[in-house]
Amino acid sequence: MKRAQAFILCAFTLLISQSGAHRSFAASIEDILASASREGALDFYGPLTIGPEGARQLGAAFNKKYGLNLIVKFAPSANMDRDLSRVITEAATGKEPEYDVMLVPDTYHTTLWLRKLHVPFDYRKLGVDPRVVHYDSATVSFANQFVLPAYNKKILPAHDVPKSWSGLLDPKWKGGKLGMTNATPAHFAALAAGLWGEEKTTKYVETLPQQGLNLGRLGEIYNRLLLGEVLVAITLTNSFIFTAEKTGAPIVFAEGVEPVISPAYHTSVLKGARHPMAGHLFAVFLTTSEAQQIWEKHMGHGSAFVPGTRAYQFAQGKQMLYMTQGQANLVEKLTRIYTKIVGFK
Numbered sequence: 440m441k442r443a444q445a446f447i448l449c450a451f452t453l454l455i456s457q458s459g460a461h462r463s464f465a466a467s468i469e470d471i472l473a474s475a476s477r478e479g480a481l482d483f484y485g486p487l488t489i490g491p492e493g494a495r496q497l498g499a500a501f502n503k504k505y506g507l508n509l510i511v512k513f514a515p516s517a518n519m520d521r522d523l524s525r526v527i528t529e530a531a532t533g534k535e536p537e538y539d540v541m542l543v544p545d546t547y548h549t550t551l552w553l554r555k556l557h558v559p560f561d562y563r564k565l566g567v568d569p570r571v572v573h574y575d576s577a578t579v580s581f582a583n584q585f586v587l588p589a590y591n592k593k594i595l596p597a598h599d600v601p602k603s604w605s606g607l608l609d610p611k612w613k614g615g616k617l618g619m620t621n622a623t624p625a626h627f628a629a630l631a632a633g634l635w636g637e638e639k640t641t642k643y644v645e646t647l648p649q650q651g652l653n654l655g656r657l658g659e660i661y662n663r664l665l666l667g668e669v670l671v672a673i674t675l676t677n678s679f680i681f682t683a684e685k686t687g688a689p690i691v692f693a694e695g696v697e698p699v700i701s702p703a704y705h706t707s708v709l710k711g712a713r714h715p716m717a718g719h720l721f722a723v724f725l726t727t728s729e730a731q732q733i734w735e736k737h738m739g740h741g742s743a744f745v746p747g748t749r750a751y752q753f754a755q756g757k758q759m760l761y762m763t764q765g766q767a768n769l770v771e772k773l774t775r776i777y778t779k780i781v782g783f784k
Contacts, residue, residue, distance in 0.1 A: 468565075472505060474716035480510040481717040483706075484522070485542035486738070487515040488678070493737030500729045501721060509717055514538050523547050526709070530556055536709040539718040542725075546625050546774065548578050548705045549767040558708040560719045567726055571744050573764050578705040581725035582734055583743040583750050583761075586626050586700035588693040589675035594667045601693045607673055608646055618653045618660040618669035624777035626674045626700050631773050632766035634698050634758075644777050647673070654782055664690050674700070681739020697758040701743065 481501075485494070491513065498511030514537065516522055523543070526536060527550070541547070551557055557577030563569050571580040588601050601607055607617060624644075631640035653660070653669045661679045663669045665688060675692075683690040706725055708718035724730050731748050735741040741748035743759065762770060 471716055471720060472507070475505070475509065475714075475720050476507055478509070478714040478717045480512065481540070481714050481721055482512045482514065482538040483540045483542060483718075483721065484514040484538040485516065486519075486704075487517070489513075489515075489734070489737045493733060496733045496737075497730060500733060501724050504724060504727065504729060505720060507717075509714075516543075519543055519547060523550060526551075527554060527556070530554070530710065535711050535713065538709065539712040539714045540706050540708055540721055542581075542704055542706045544584070545573070545578075545580070545703045545705050545762055545767075546770065548574055548707060549771050551707065551709075552577065552764075552767065553771070556710045558710055558712065558715055558719075560708065560722075562719075562723060565723045567723055568744050571726060571742065573705065574707070574767075575764070578707040579722040579726060580703040580705050580744075581722075581730070581742055582704040582738065582740050583754070584702045584704070584740055585677040585692075585750070585753060586674045586702065587696050589664065589672045589680065589690055590670060590693060591664050591667060591689050592691050593689040595670050599670075601671060601696060603696055604643070606696075607671065608643075608650070612671065613650050615651050615653045616670045617647075617650050618655065618663055618672045619647070619781060620655060620657045620660045620672065620674060621778075621783055622657055622676070623674045624781060624783070625770065625774045626702070627777055628770045628773035629700055629702065629760060629762045629766070630698070632762065632769045633760045637769070637773065641773075641776075644780050648781055652781060661690065676702070678739050684739075698760040699754075699757050700760050701754075703761065 494513030501507070501511065502509055529536065552574040557574060559575055559577045561576060562572050562579055567579060573580060588607065590600060627640055627644050631637045653663065655663065657676065657679065660669065660672050661675065664672055677692070680690065680692055682688070706722045708715050708722070712718055725734070726742065726745060728745070728747060731741045731745050735749055741750040743750045743754040745751055
């Protein structure tokens, strides 16, 4: 293990010297590795869909890369909304968090950030791309989802496939033909905070219910697409397109619709975490090619900022919409407003 840690130390030192950073930072790298080793464990929370095997592979690759022997435990999500609420409640009572890091979508980290429940860290000095460091240097974006309208290619004729977001307002979609997931309000809130602006997006969202929307959770709308109960899902994440590819289901994106809305999975160390240095190192690890390969294999998406990933290739030449920290407050506010407008309780 000492030999592997020495190798990592040399690699980090070379990276920093090439970037012009102060040489004294090399000592802090050694401290990080030593501290993580003393902590002896890492508890991470993440999506249920990565599964026990995906989590095991992440833990094994993490230990191998940094020459560590940590006990890595995975806490799968049961209900992210409920789990996040529990984290907030426990923090308010002074209870130690159950996990060190949370691997959840950016909107959940907005909630944590607003409540100052992140532990900031200078990830840039460890070679992490500044474009993926967010929320006052407290989170690292390591995987991008892609959000577009989706349809069943065996049911919907090619000439009827939407060519733009505005195409979903066509009268031909009235009468429950459009499915809307409970995640769609957040997707459009990001659009409002970004390229479209609040006025245009709000008018759009206010018009959509006139189509007679078929509402449901992400999995429910996906199944209704399969059954032909809805013809188009207004938004679907590429996680479900990945599922369709694996199972041979005929659910595909309406290619060509832009901008492509891209929520991101972030990770961060929680305030009061038992193993903070292991958590910070794990955040760095998730941006490496080793971690990206594992995440893509089990989740179907990776980082649009790491060359070689499917996500990186998909994003090339497209008008992409990524949420920034400066938009976080507005996105959270508009998500609540749009949720009520479209009819979710």
